[in-house]
Amino acid sequence: xxxxxxxxxxxxxxxxxxxxxxxxxxxxxxxxxxxxxxxxxxxxxxxxxxxxxxxxxxxxxxxxxxxxxxxxxxxxxxxxxxxxxxxxxxxxxxxxxxxxxxxxxxxxxxxxxxxxxxxxxxxxxxxxxxxxxxxxxxxxxxxxxxxxxxxxxxxxxxxxxxxxxxxxxxxxxxxxxxxxxxxxxxxxxxxxxxxxxxxxxxxxxxxxxxxxxxxxxxxxxxxxxxxxxxxxxxxxxxxxxxxxxxxxxxxxxxxxxxxxxxxxxxxxxxxxxxxxxxxxxxxxxxxxxxxxxxxxxxxxxxxxxx
Numbered sequence: 001x002x003x004x005x006x007x008x009x010x011x012x013x014x015x016x017x018x019x020x021x022x023x024x025x026x027x028x029x030x031x032x033x034x035x036x037x038x039x040x041x042x043x044x045x046x047x048x049x050x051x052x053x054x055x056x057x058x059x060x061x062x063x064x065x066x067x068x069x070x071x072x073x074x075x076x077x078x079x080x081x082x083x084x085x086x087x088x089x090x091x092x093x094x095x096x097x098x099x100x101x102x103x104x105x106x107x108x109x110x111x112x113x114x115x116x117x118x119x120x121x122x123x124x125x126x127x128x129x130x131x132x133x134x135x136x137x138x139x140x141x142x143x144x145x146x147x148x149x150x151x152x153x154x155x156x157x158x159x160x161x162x163x164x165x166x167x168x169x170x171x172x173x174x175x176x177x178x179x180x181x182x183x184x185x186x187x188x189x190x191x192x193x194x195x196x197x198x199x200x201x202x203x204x205x206x207x208x209x210x211x212x213x214x215x216x217x218x219x220x221x222x223x224x225x226x227x228x229x230x231x232x233x234x235x236x237x238x239x240x241x242x243x244x245x246x247x248x249x250x251x252x253x254x255x256x257x258x259x260x261x262x263x264x265x266x267x268x269x270x271x272x273x274x275x276x277x278x279x280x281x282x283x284x285x286x287x288x289x290x291x292x293x294x295x296x297x298x299x300x301x302x303x304x305x306x
Contacts, residue, residue, distance in 0.1 A: 032256030035264055039254045042247075042277035049247035049280060050154065051162055066138040066169055068156050069107035070097050071129050072145055073116060089291045090145045092299060100149040106156065109133050120211050121218035126186070127205045134193050134201075138169055144187040146285040148298055150251075154281045159249050160190060163241050174239045175200065177228075178250040180274055180286070181263060184228050184242065186221040187284050188250040196239050203227060216287075246274030251283050253294060
């Protein structure tokens with residue numbers, strides 16, 4: 001069998017053919033760490049989660065002062081089978097939010113494990129927690145367990161004022177949400193004490209066709225999204241507000257993995273509005289597997305900055 005001889009300069013020819021693609025290869029290699037560095041400094045680069053006017057505005061004192069409660073639930077085993085265990089996160093986040101609530105005169109309520117409806121994934125029980133506490137407070141601020149207050153100097157009243165534009169409780173909408181890549185997010189939101197809110201929570205609970213087990217998704221977020229999308233324009237205008245900037249109270253950490261990188265490339269404005277940056281009010285470890293690791297990292301940073 002004859003031996004094939006190498007063409008002189010064959011390797012150099014192949015290299016020349018690859019040269020036009022070298023900038024793209026370098027970009028893909030350098031983009032994740034560079035993006036992580038820049039996004040973490042989004043606020044210092046000019047992004048404003050809280051509008052400057054709202055940040056400087058002296059809020060008029062409502063009379064009587066409105067009663068707020070931060071509400072969450074306790075189930076450290078939630079998501080464990082999908083690699084997203086809350087174990088070790090709840091204790092840290094509860095301490096973090098309890099301290100914030102005490103500093104601002106808010107109540108802090110945790111739905112105990114025994115009150116969780118075991119016929120559904122635990123995240124559905126947020127609806128039960130809200131129904132339990134709604135009549136006791138003017139506003140409830142729901143937090144998933146995998147969230148932390150990162151800028152305790154920002155009061156809840158200022159966040160609501162920046163979305164609503166006033167602090168008249170009786171003229172306020174009933175549900176304040178943020179949006180991410182998938183639409184409205186059920187991990188962090190405000191509800192106002194009202195008949196409409198009671199009815200909406202009941203409608204949400206009754207969306208049983210969305211319940212999912214053995215998945216990273218429990219179905220409660222999909223049910224909320226469905227209800228919002230099917231509100232009439234009049235009902236939407238009267239009762240619901242969606243914050244223009246997700247990072248106002250629901251920032252997500254950015255990780256240099258393939259899905260966030262693709263979202264950064266194709267959905268840069270959405271990433272910019274929601275990515276966690278130094279100075280943001282809260283961080284939500286949505287979609288993150290190592291929740292305890294992230295929580296420990298952020299808490300260490302907060303302690304270092306003080």
